[in-house]
Amino acid sequence: MKKFKDCHSERSEKSELSSCLKFRFFVSLRYTQNDNFGHNSLLKFLFLISIIFILHPSSCILAQHTRLYACALGSDDPSAFMGGSSIGGGLWQSDDTGKTWKQLGWEHVKCYSVDVVNKSNGKIIYQACGNGVLKSTDAGATWKMMTDWRVTEVMDIAVDQKKPNNIYIATPGAIWKSDDGGDNWYEADSDMPQPIFVSRIKIDPSDHLKIYAATELGLYESKDGGLSWNKRSGSGESVRDMIVTSHGLSAWIEESGNLHYFENKKWNMKAGSKNSRTLIWYKKNFARGSGAIHSFAIIGDDFFTGSLNGGVWEDNPSEENKNSGEEYTSERSGLNKLQIWRLKTVEIK
Amino acid sequence: MAHGFHGLDGLSQINPYKSVLSAKSVCYLLILFCIPIQLTAQSKELKQNVLRRISDTEYRPTFSAIAARLKTGTKKKFALLQLDTLLSKEYGDMFWMYGCTGLYFSTKKNLPAAYKKKIRECWKKFTPYRGDTENHFLMYYSSLYLMSQEWSNLPASEWFLGKSSQDIHKESEAYLNTWINRTVKFGQIEFDSPRYLYYFITPLVLLSEYTKDPAIKLNSKMMLEFLLADYAAKYLDGNFCGAHSRISNEQAYDTRNSEATSYGEYFFEDSVEHILPDIAFAAISSFNVPKIIRDIASSRKEPYSIHEIKRSRDALRYSAALNSPVYDYAFMTKDFSLGSIQGGLVQPIQQRSWSLTINSSQKDNIIFGLHPYVSEKELAAFFPEEPSFMLEKIEGVKNGYTSENKWVGGSPYEKIKQCKNEIECDYDIPPEEKYQHVDIFLPGWGKFLQRDSALIRIQYDSCIVEVAPRTKYILIPESKNFRLRLSLDSGKTSYFITCNRADEFNDFDTSSTLCAKDDMPEGLRKEDWLYYSKFLESKLGSGILKMKDGTHERILDFTTDTIR
Numbered sequence: 046m047k048k049f050k051d052c053h054s055e056r057s058e059k060s061e062l063s064s065c066l067k068f069r070f071f072v073s074l075r076y077t078q079n080d081n082f083g084h085n086s087l088l089k090f091l092f093l094i095s096i097i098f099i100l101h102p103s104s105c106i107l108a109q110h111t112r113l114y115a116c117a118l119g120s121d122d123p124s125a126f127m128g129g130s131s132i133g134g135g136l137w138q139s140d141d142t143g144k145t146w147k148q149l150g151w152e153h154v155k156c157y158s159v160d161v162v163n164k165s166n167g168k169i170i171y172q173a174c175g176n177g178v179l180k181s182t183d184a185g186a187t188w189k190m191m192t193d194w195r196v197t198e199v200m201d202i203a204v205d206q207k208k209p210n211n212i213y214i215a216t217p218g219a220i221w222k223s224d225d226g227g228d229n230w231y232e233a234d235s236d237m238p239q240p241i242f243v244s245r246i247k248i249d250p251s252d253h254l255k256i257y258a259a260t261e262l263g264l265y266e267s268k269d270g271g272l273s274w275n276k277r278s279g280s281g282e283s284v285r286d287m288i289v290t291s292h293g294l295s296a297w298i299e300e301s302g303n304l305h306y307f308e309n310k311k312w313n314m315k316a317g318s319k320n321s322r323t324l325i326w327y328k329k330n331f332a333r334g335s336g337a338i339h340s341f342a343i344i345g346d347d348f349f350t351g352s353l354n355g356g357v358w359e360d361n362p363s364e365e366n367k368n369s370g371e372e373y374t375s376e377r378s379g380l381n382k383l384q385i386w387r388l389k390t391v392e393i394k
Numbered sequence: 395m396a397h398g399f400h401g402l403d404g405l406s407q408i409n410p411y412k413s414v415l416s417a418k419s420v421c422y423l424l425i426l427f428c429i430p431i432q433l434t435a436q437s438k439e440l441k442q443n444v445l446r447r448i449s450d451t452e453y454r455p456t457f458s459a460i461a462a463r464l465k466t467g468t469k470k471k472f473a474l475l476q477l478d479t480l481l482s483k484e485y486g487d488m489f490w491m492y493g494c495t496g497l498y499f500s501t502k503k504n505l506p507a508a509y510k511k512k513i514r515e516c517w518k519k520f521t522p523y524r525g526d527t528e529n530h531f532l533m534y535y536s537s538l539y540l541m542s543q544e545w546s547n548l549p550a551s552e553w554f555l556g557k558s559s560q561d562i563h564k565e566s567e568a569y570l571n572t573w574i575n576r577t578v579k580f581g582q583i584e585f586d587s588p589r590y591l592y593y594f595i596t597p598l599v600l601l602s603e604y605t606k607d608p609a610i611k612l613n614s615k616m617m618l619e620f621l622l623a624d625y626a627a628k629y630l631d632g633n634f635c636g637a638h639s640r641i642s643n644e645q646a647y648d649t650r651n652s653e654a655t656s657y658g659e660y661f662f663e664d665s666v667e668h669i670l671p672d673i674a675f676a677a678i679s680s681f682n683v684p685k686i687i688r689d690i691a692s693s694r695k696e697p698y699s700i701h702e703i704k705r706s707r708d709a710l711r712y713s714a715a716l717n718s719p720v721y722d723y724a725f726m727t728k729d730f731s732l733g734s735i736q737g738g739l740v741q742p743i744q745q746r747s748w749s750l751t752i753n754s755s756q757k758d759n760i761i762f763g764l765h766p767y768v769s770e771k772e773l774a775a776f777f778p779e780e781p782s783f784m785l786e787k788i789e790g791v792k793n794g795y796t797s798e799n800k801w802v803g804g805s806p807y808e809k810i811k812q813c814k815n816e817i818e819c820d821y822d823i824p825p826e827e828k829y830q831h832v833d834i835f836l837p838g839w840g841k842f843l844q845r846d847s848a849l850i851r852i853q854y855d856s857c858i859v860e861v862a863p864r865t866k867y868i869l870i871p872e873s874k875n876f877r878l879r880l881s882l883d884s885g886k887t888s889y890f891i892t893c894n895r896a897d898e899f900n901d902f903d904t905s906s907t908l909c910a911k912d913d914m915p916e917g918l919r920k921e922d923w924l925y926y927s928k929f930l931e932s933k934l935g936s937g938i939l940k941m942k943d944g945t946h947e948r949i950l951d952f953t954t955d956t957i958r
Contacts, residue, residue, distance in 0.1 A: 118779065123790020130791075131523040132485065151521035151554075153485050157778075176524045189556030194535065194569040198526065198710075198778045217710035217778045242711040242778075261711050283711075323780075339780060353783050 111344045112167060112391045113139045113357075115146070116156040117383035121355040131155040133383055136172050138185065140393070142344050143359055143378035149185030151176075158201045161391045162209040171212060171227065173199035178214060180227050191227035201245045201387075205270075207253040213271060215243035220258055222271050233271035238262060247289040257294055259284040264297055279305065279312065286324040298324040325350060342388035349378060351385030436682055440664050444677040447669050455479045457493030458596075462674035464501040474509070481512045486522035488530045491537035492597050499540060499604040500678040517541055521554050526777075527707070528583040529593040532573060536597035539566035540604055570601070570610065574617055578952045579937045581924055582621075583717065584741070585704035586628065587640040588652030594621055595657050596672045603679040609955065615681065616950045616957060622661060622683055623941050626691035627700055627929050628724055628733065629658055632668075633759070635751045636724040636733025639704070640744040643794055646801035647758040647837060647875065649751070662691035689943045690929045694728035699814060699913045700927040701920045703934055706740035712775050721920060723913070725814045729753050730857045730893050732815055737808040739767075742776040743792045745804035748817055750893055752854040756839050758875060761859060763834035763889070765821050767805035768796050798829045799877070813913050820888040830882050834861060834889065838875040845869075850878070853896060862890040 120133025134155045137146045155175030162169035165182075172179040177192035178199055192199070198217050205211035210226040213233065218240040222233035234241065242261040249255035256267040264280035264287065267273060283300035296306040302317025304324070325341040338358075340351040348360035358375035449468035453459040455476035463473035480494070498505070498513055524534045542553075542563040550558045557565075584590050595618065602614035628635045634649040645652045650668065659665040660673050661683040705717040720740045724733030734748035750761040773788065774781035785796070794800045807827070809820045821832050836852065836859075843858070844851035850861040850869075863880050865887040870877040880887045912920050924932040925939065932939040937952040949958040 123787060131487075153487075153523055154521055155523070175526070187551075187556065189550065193565045194531065194572075197524070200778060218708075218716065238714070240709070240713070240716050337783060339783075353780060 109392065109394050110140060111142070112393045113143055113342060113344065113349065114159045114161075114389045114391065115139070115351060115357050115380055115383075115385050116159055116172075116387040116389075117380065118155045118157070118353075118386050119153075119384055121382050121384055131175055134175075136170075136185070137380055137383075139379070142347055143349060143357055146357075146379045150181060150188040151179060154179075155198075156386070157199060158387045159389050160202045160204045160212075161389075162204055163206050163391070164209065167391060167393045169209070171202050171204060173202040173214060175199075178202065178212075178227055191223070192221075192230060196221060196230065200243065201247075203246045203248045203256070205248055205253045206250070211253075211270065213246050213248070213256060215246040215258060217242045219243070220246060220271065234258075234274060235272075236274040237265060242283075244284075245286055247287060249289055249293055250291045251293065255293075257287060257289055259287050259297065261300075264294075266294075288324065296324060339386055340388045342390045344390055349388055350375065351388045353384045353386070355383060355385075356381035357385055357388065436660065436677070437664065440660075440666070441677040444660065444666055444669065444673050447666055448671050448674045451669075451671075453671055456671045457497040458674045459671040461497045461500045461678065462671070464497075464504045465674070465678055474506070477509060481509075481516055486516065486520035488522060488525045488533040488537070489593075490520075491522050492533040492593075492600065495537040495540050496596070496600050496672075496675045498544070499600065500675060514545065517545075518552055518554060527590075528573070529590045531569065532594060533597050535566040535569040535573075536601045538562050539570060539610070540600060542566065543604075543606055567607075567610065571613070574613055574952065575937070577617070578620060578932075578939065578950075579924070579935045580717075581702070581704040581719070582624070583639070583705045583707055585639045585702075585720070585722065586624070586634065586636055587638055588634040588645050588649040588654045589642050590640055590653075591621065591625060591634075592653035592657060592670070592672060596675055599676050599679050599681055602681055612955055612957075613952070616952060616955075618681060619684060619687060619941075619948075619957075620939055620950055622657075623687050623690060623930060623939065624702075624925075625654065625658065626662060626687050627927060628726065628731065629662060629691040630694065630726065630728075630731050630751060630753050632658060632663075633731070633751045633753065634658070635726065635731035635749070636700075637722055637735040637748055638744075638746040639707075639720075639741045641746045641802055642744065643801055646746075646762070647760050647835070649760070658691070662688050684941075684948055686941050686943050686946050686948045689946070690941065693929075693943060694726065696928075697725065697727040697814075698928045700724045700726065700733075700930070701912075701914065701923055701925070703921075703924050704735075704740075707742065707776055709775055710778055712771065719921075723812055723920075725812070725913075727815075727895075729855075729895055730815075732812065732817055732891075732893055734810045734812045734817055737804075737810040737819070739772055739775065739804045739806050741804065742772055743788075743795055744802050746802055747804055747808055748810055748812070748819065750817075750859065750891065752837075752857050752859075752893075754855045756837070756855070758837040758839070759854070761834070761836055761891070762801075763819060763832065764800070764803055765805035765808055765823060765832045766798050766800050766829045767803060767807070768828050772806075798831070799833070799872075801835065815894060816890070816892045818888065818890045820886070821882070822886050823882060825885060830885075832880045832882075832887050832889075834863075834878040834880070834891075836861075836876040836878060838871075838873075856896055857893050858896050859893050860891065864888045864890070 115137040117134050117137060119131050122132065124130065131153050133153065135152050136149045136156045136159055138149050139146045156172050158173035160171050161167060168182060168184045170181045170185055175198055177190050177196050179188045180191045181188045196216060199214050200217065201215040203213045210224060212223045212227055214221045219232045220234040220243055221230045223230045243258050245259035247257045254268060254270045256271055258265040261283040263282060264277040264284045265274045266277050280297065284297050285300060287297035288295045296304065298304050304315045304317055306313055323339050325338060337352050337354040338350045339353050342349045350358045352358060357378045357380050359378040360375050445462045445466050448459050448462040449466045457480060460473045460477050463469050494513060494516065524530060542559045546559050548559045550556050553562060555562060598614050598618045602611055602618055605611045605614065632650045632655050634652060634654050649655065653670055655668045656670040656673050659667055660676060700723065702722040704720040704722050706720055708716055721736045724731055730753060731751045737747055746762060747764065748762065752759045770781040770785040773784040777784060788795045807821050807823045811818045823830060837854065840852035840854045842852055848862060852859050861878065865880050865883045867878055867880045870879060880889065914920055914926065920926065922934055924934045929942055930939060931942065939950045941948040951958065
């Protein structure tokens with residue numbers, strides 16, 4: 046089983062799908078060469094059948110992969126931008142690292158963000174939309190609008206993976222929380238100035254009560270699941286985006302383009318400009334993208350960005366620049382006619 | 395975002411699924427029957443004329459025009475073909491929703507069963523966008539309210555929202571009650587819009603006509619009267635006078651080209667000159683405007699001032715308040731109207747802070763001015779998208795926004811004071827702002843009587859307009875009109891404008907200043923009045939609007955749901 050564990054541990058380094066296929070091939074060779082099943086032809090037959098089953102493309106016994114979601118605000122038609130239009134918007138899903146895409150659920154709705162209940166294996170999905178919060182419990186086949194007229198323009202959503210019925214949303218006026226899987230909502234930002242534009246909300250993977258909110262007045266932290274909030278020291282101005290990993294808050298970027306990041310056991314700051322105020326992550330180095338590059342996602346070695354100018358792009362670094370993290374070229378990976386606001390990856394078994 | 399105003403709602407929790415003959419409902423029915431008889435019916439002939447005109451006009455597929463054709467039996471086959479188009483486009487938004495709702499209810503008796511089924515399917519499959527403004531939400535929730543009344547017992551699986559009919563109905567009712575409550579107490583957000591008033595009136599006509607709930611029926615009628623009375627007070631022979639929350643480029647020089655004019659002519663003048671298809675829904679309905687509102691729209695013998703409070707659009711960023719009060723003032727005469735708000739940014743992109751309308755048969759009859767403010771901050775204040783990207787893409791949506799020559803838009807650097815027929819606008823523009831000038835737009839058909847560095851005097855029909863720029867200016871011919879461009883002096887400029895009837899004209903003193911106090915009677919403050927004029931009175935927060943015309947009065951009391 047060692048190799049099986051490797052398959053898991055290498056997920057962040059390599060494409061999981063290809064790793065697992067390699068593993069299957071390894072298993073098949075091993076058992077073919079060292080026939081421990083002796084002369085029992087029935088067992089041999091069953092073994093061969095199981096190998097065929099495992100290797101078959103439709104097999105899902107050991108198949109694991111990273112699903113890529115793309116949230117689109119609308120088409121790249123100039124008239125579909127902002128305000129009263131959302132033509133072409135919605136949630137898109139790719140199970141083959143961006144090669145092919147299918148739309149899930151509502152068409153023509155502004156989709157700002159998505160989160161998935163990990164334990165549900167991709168079945169329970171929440172979309173943060175212009176119209177409110179949409180929920181699916183059948184992997185996107187059917188959807189229900191979970192919020193009412195009071196909640197609109199939901200900029201981000203975060204599911205508490207330890208208590209998946211606890212959901213937080215960021216909106217241009219407030220943070221809302223649901224304790225019952227989205228059936229009921231209440232404002233969970235009593236310590237913050239009102240109204241407050243909240244662009245992102247994230248839960249610390251190592252402490253599910255620790256919540257981070259990127260707001261127009263700075264970065265706010267809650268240590269008690271949204272009951273109380275404190276402004277983080279050093280965050281004096283509007284925060285646009287942040288990265289939270291299993292090590293906690295790793296980086297945030299401000300309206301001015303200033304980048305704050307944790308490196309060498311301390312917080313550092315790189316001054317930026319308004320033209321480079323979107324936070325991206327490149328080869329474990331923080332970087333800033335243009336306004337058009339608005340989000341990123343990593344699957345193994347593959348680095349994806351979502352562009353407001355249209356499409357999901359896949360990074361193809363040249364050999365000489367592969368490790369520098371500085372210059373790279375990208376190729377479209379689909380959805381090229383859509384304004385992509387957010388990308389997200391989810392592990393699917 | 396959360397629509398704030400906690401504690402103001404006082405939502406009516408009437409359950410439409412209770413017996414229609416509950417005690418409360420009986421009360422509302424009695425109230426409806428007892429509404430004072432002040433109605434001036436839009437005549438049967440007018441209504442028939444409207445439907446005939448719309449039926450005979452070539453429109454791109456439009457629900458209201460199709461309804462007119464089905465109602466009159468004109469080009470019925472063609473109408474149904476157009477309906478097929480509208481029901482198969484697989485895209486719906488709130489504009490689609492209210493049109494579809496209006497068609498369904500107004501032609502219910504004439505509509506083939508197959509089409510009713512198709513419409514039902516649409517409301518299961520389509521996933522309409524709700525929009526992001528006040529008019530969008532009204533269209534969305536009034537449509538859902540009526541459709542969930544019609545299909546009242548369907549499970550969640552039969553609706554695009556994934557909610558049951560009961561849940562949709564309850565939510566829609568909550569929104570409608572909240573919107574009415576806030577508007578009548580604290581003012582409209584998309585106020586005085588020559589374009590968007592149309593999209594408030596039509597859903598309210600549909601609600602007032604087709605809802606079964608007596609309370610919503612009464613409140614919708616009252617809201618229709620409320621908005622039409624507001625419009626009537628600034629109506630001048632088809633012109634929508636004063637400042638506007640939103641106006642389009644096409645209407646910049648002449649509001650008689652606007653959507654609102656269609657309703658103005660229909661309700662106030664029995665005219666169909668500028669007819670648009672949604673008037674069909676009004677013509678099919680039984681709603682008639684009270685005589686007092688028609689009188690308000692036409693009584694212009696004596697000049698009068700109007701003080702109103704409206705609200706700014708929901709501020710998403712950079713504001714301590716969701717909505718701020720907008721002080722709206724207009725001076726009306728039979729020859730001209732001068733109107734303004736206090737300045738600043740209260741609506742994105744399409745705001746008009748002041749205008750002087752000449753009551754003339756000439757086209758292009760409005761004088762107006764602005765600082766062409768262009769900023770991602772403006773867009774980010776009102777829209778949630780990426781600020782820098784919005785500025786880059788805005789031209790695709792709102793053509794002309796980034797232009798130094800634009801005709802519409804507000805500026806945070808503008809301060810406006812007005813007293814009756816005089817207005818003073820001050821600008822203090824930081825050097826980092828893109829455009830360092832201020833424009834005043836003058837219709838080209840006026841006769842220049844004087845033009846020097848201190849004063850421009852122009853005659854427009856019976857009116858003499860005087861503009862006193864306080865810094866250097868140039869006069870730029872622009873198509874048939876003129877652009878008067880003021881340059882800044884140490885970042886500042888200002889101008890003073892008056893308008894008088896030619897026969898009442900006195901020599902103008904270029905150093906004159908405005909009346910020191912707001913044009914309010916002694917002891918009254920404009921901050922306390924949602925409406926204060928000879929025609930309309932409502933104390934801020936009261937929810938009671940009194941309409942007056944001579945000895946006649948009509949009171950809309952939203953606190954007791956009564957009309958007196």
